[in-house]
Amino acid sequence: MFCTTKPPGSVSPAKRQIKExxxxxxxxxxxxxxxxxxGPEQQLLKPNDWSYCDYFWADKKDPQGTAQVAGFEVLLQKQLKGKQMQKEMAEFIHERIKIEEEYAKxxxxxxxxxxxAQEEGTLGEAWTQLKKSLHDEAEVHLKFSNKLHSEVEKPLLSFRGDNFKKDLKKYDHHIADLRKQLASRFASVEKARKALADxxxxxxxxxxxxxxxxxxxHEEDIKKARRKSTQAGDDLMRCVDLYNQTQCKWFEEMVTTSMELEKLEVERIEWIQQHLRQYTTLRHETDMFNQSMVEPVDQLLQNVDPAKDRELWVKENKxxxxxxxxxDL
Amino acid sequence: MFCTTKPPGSVSPAKRQIKExxxxxxxxxxxxxxxxxxGPEQQLLKPNDWSYCDYFWADKKDPQGTAQVAGFEVLLQKQLKGKQMQKEMAEFIHERIKIEEEYAKxxxxxxxxxxxAQEEGTLGEAWTQLKKSLHDEAEVHLKFSNKLHSEVEKPLLSFRGDNFKKDLKKYDHHIADLRKQLASRFASVEKARKALADxxxxxxxxxxxxxxxxxxxHEEDIKKARRKSTQAGDDLMRCVDLYNQTQCKWFEEMVTTSMELEKLEVERIEWIQQHLRQYTTLRHETDMFNQSMVEPVDQLLQNVDPAKDRELWVKENKxxxxxxxxxDL
Structure with a gap:
């Protein structure tokens, strides 16, 4: 396995030192x-997948080259930005809702x-229908805005609530703790390595x-020094083992957590895609309903007939x- | 002909008087x-046409039965009301234009x-297109409002300008003058009839x-009285002739003018019909354009792919x- 450590004490560090x-x-x-x-060529853990778990092992230098940002931090920033984008899209939809409501009103x-309203006959009927169609149009836009609210804005807003940021913080702390532990184990290794050298x-x-x-x-001294050297070698071996174990733990958590973040990002994109599709579906519906609202007006305009209107009016007013x-005379 | 007068002096009124x-x-x-x-049955001048020239010969009592309104006045009121309706429709369209402009804005x-705006990858492209489509939608509604102005409101407003009411007034005065003349001629007939009786x-x-x-x-007196009576009869005949001539003139003008008003009303209805049709055509166009505005968004939402977005983002941020x-040790 990529992160298993060798069993402690397999090669004596004292002997290894000799080989340069x-x-x-x-x-x-x-x-x-x-x-x-x-060393052997590293195959990607998830080749062709551009999986987070394969690309964030090193730290990232910031543009000034001064501060280092852990790769995991880059992944977390992506999540936070995603959450913000989703919130801003909901805000955008909310503005659209307000515009539709105003228009409908x-x-x-x-x-x-x-x-x-006093226009008469077939022309009067067409005119009345034209005004009625406006009312129906208003209803269509009101319905659109209501559906935008319940089927787009609300889902976008409520997807991943306040707990999301807390969860991210937990991940962050966990991975950072492991990195700190790794640093401390690394210091121990360094110290043990120096002790062995001494x-x-x-x-x-x-x-x-x-x-x-x-x-x-002198022979006694040498024996004692050899014993101490062997002891220091064993110490170093233990420290390296502990370091490798900690690095392995961090590695595993990095893989697990970045896969989790990757899943979250896929969900976010698919969720947003789904609800923006709902937006376009509602838009299409609105246009189609609107078109059907105008059709009865078309029909009645088709029926407008000056001769018929004259007949109606003459009958009433002659x-x-x-x-x-x-x-005669 | 319906309004020709008999040649004067064909029958002596004195002789006619005798028959009771x-x-x-x-x-x-x-x-x-x-x-x-x-008298002979009157056929309508334009049967099956409900033509104005056939139905407005009598005066109209107002609901209280006190004032009389001439039939021609009823026709004129119809014209004035039609003009007003047309103006109000233009006003309605103007309001619609303002609503569309506000909506577009x-x-x-x-x-x-x-x-x-910082959303990334294929989702970012779809989102950008969604915002762009909103701009295009706005353009569609602005275009709609501009066309409503030039192709509906303006024609409705400018159809029959200020001259129209002046023209109506001219007709009104002309027909009223003829009616006044008729009244005066009728008074002459009455007077002549009384003189003859005397x-x-x-x-x-x-x-x-x-x-x-x-x-x-006495014989001289009778001769003189007979001469005077014949003279009075001739006077009455002349007055009746003049009356009939004037009534004929009025009749002809009533027919001509009411046919003219009828033509104006047909034109008005057809003009309004045509421009309200233009309104619905523009409405349909607006819906269709709007639908086509949303299609590229649909396309890009179709293309949204979390894997592709991850690839792009990872390449940039790994x-x-x-x-x-x-x-190692």
Whole structure:
């Protein structure tokens, strides 16, 4: 497994020291990476997926190159920004709702106006229908705004409530704690490595002294120094083991959590996509309803007939159809 | 012809008087009509047409039965009301224009808002298009309001300008003058009829006196009275002729002018019909344009892909894909 540590004590550090091995690894900000070209090629954990778990292992330098931002922090910022975008979209929809309500209110008010209410006949019918259609149009826009509220704005606003930021903070603290622990374990490794080096130096000095003047006292010293050196070696081994265990734990949490964040982001995008689609569906419906509102007006305008209107009006208003004749003497 | 007068002097009124003829005509407000069932049946001038020229010969009593309104006045009122209706329709369209302008202004303003402008990837593209579509929607409504102004409101307002009422007044005065002339001619007839009756009475009295005591003096008186009576008869005949000529003139003008008013009303109805049709056409266009504005949003929402967005974002923001490895001793 990528993060299993070797069983402690498999190779004696004292013996290893002798080989003058080439450095194949580097530790940056307490995290250990292979050097380029060294060690087996790393396959991505989720190839072709552009999964978060594959791309945020290093820290990110900010543009000034002064502060370092952990890769995980970059992922968290993405989440926070996503939450903000979603909130702003809801705000945008809310503004649209207000515009539709205002428009509907104005159309409705106009539809109730008495203007040209006394027009007569088939033209009067068409005109009355035209005003009625305005009322229906207003209703369509009011319905649109109501549906925008319940089917777009509200879902956008309520998706991931206040708990979301708390959850993100928990993730943040957890991963940061593991990084701190890693730093502390790394310091222990450094300290143990220095102690071992000191002990090995001491053993070396004492071994050289033995070559000059042999004595029981010196042999005892060398034995003691060798024992201490071996002990320091074992200490280092334990520290490295602990470091590797902690790094492994951090690694696992990074993978788990970034996969979780990735899932959250997929959900967010799909949620927004779904509700913006609902917005366009409602828009289409509004246009179609509006068109059907105008159709009865078209129909009645088709039926407008000056001759028919004249007949109706004459029947109602005629004063007499007997024509004058010449007076007789 | 319906209004030709008989050649004067064809029948001597003196002789006619003797027959005690049944009254077959009546004169109402100085206009002479046949009595019901008397004289030949009147065919309508324009049968099946409900033409104005056939139905407004009598005067109209107002609801209180006190004042009389001439039939022609009823036709004129119809014209004035029609003009008013047309003006009110233009006013209604003007209100609609204002509502559309306001709506367009608000949509356009919202489309420029920076809300969620930082959304990224395919979702960001769809969102940008959604905001752009709002701008296009605003344009559609602005175009609608502009066309409503030039293609509906203006034609409705400018159809028959200020001259129209002046023209109506001219018609009114002309027909009223002819009615006044008719009244004066009718008064002359009445006066002449009375003069004739007086003369005939005088002749009768003198003729009776002759039967009692015959003398030259009396015969002279009777001759003189007969001459005067014949003269009065000729006077009446002339007055009746003049009356009939005037009534004929009025009749002709009534027919001509009411046909003209009828033509104006047909034009008005067709003009309004045409421009209200233009209104519904523009409404349909607006809905169709609006629908096409939403289509690119639909397209881009179709293309929203969380995996693609992750790829784009990861490529831009990744901090490092080399995974940590165990530290060596």
């Amino acid at each position: 091995v080439k450095e194949t690894k580097t530790t940056i900000n307490c995290v250990t990476f292979p050097l380029p070209g060294e 104005n159309l409705s008010k106009l539809s109730l106006s008495a203007l040209a 002990r090995q130096k001491d053993l070396e000095v004492k071994t050289q002294q033995l070559e000059i003047k042999l004595s029981n006292k 004063t007499g159809d007997v024509r004058p004749v010449d007076m | 003829v049944k009254e077959t005509k009546t004169t109402i407000n100085c206009v002479t009509f046949p009595l019901p069932g008397e 608000n949509l356009s303003k919202l489309s420029l808002s920076a809300l969620a 003369r005939q009475k005088d002749l009768e009295v003198k003729t009776q006196q002759l039967e009692i005591k015959l003398s030259n003096k 901090t490092g894909d080399v995974r940590p490895v165990d530290m």
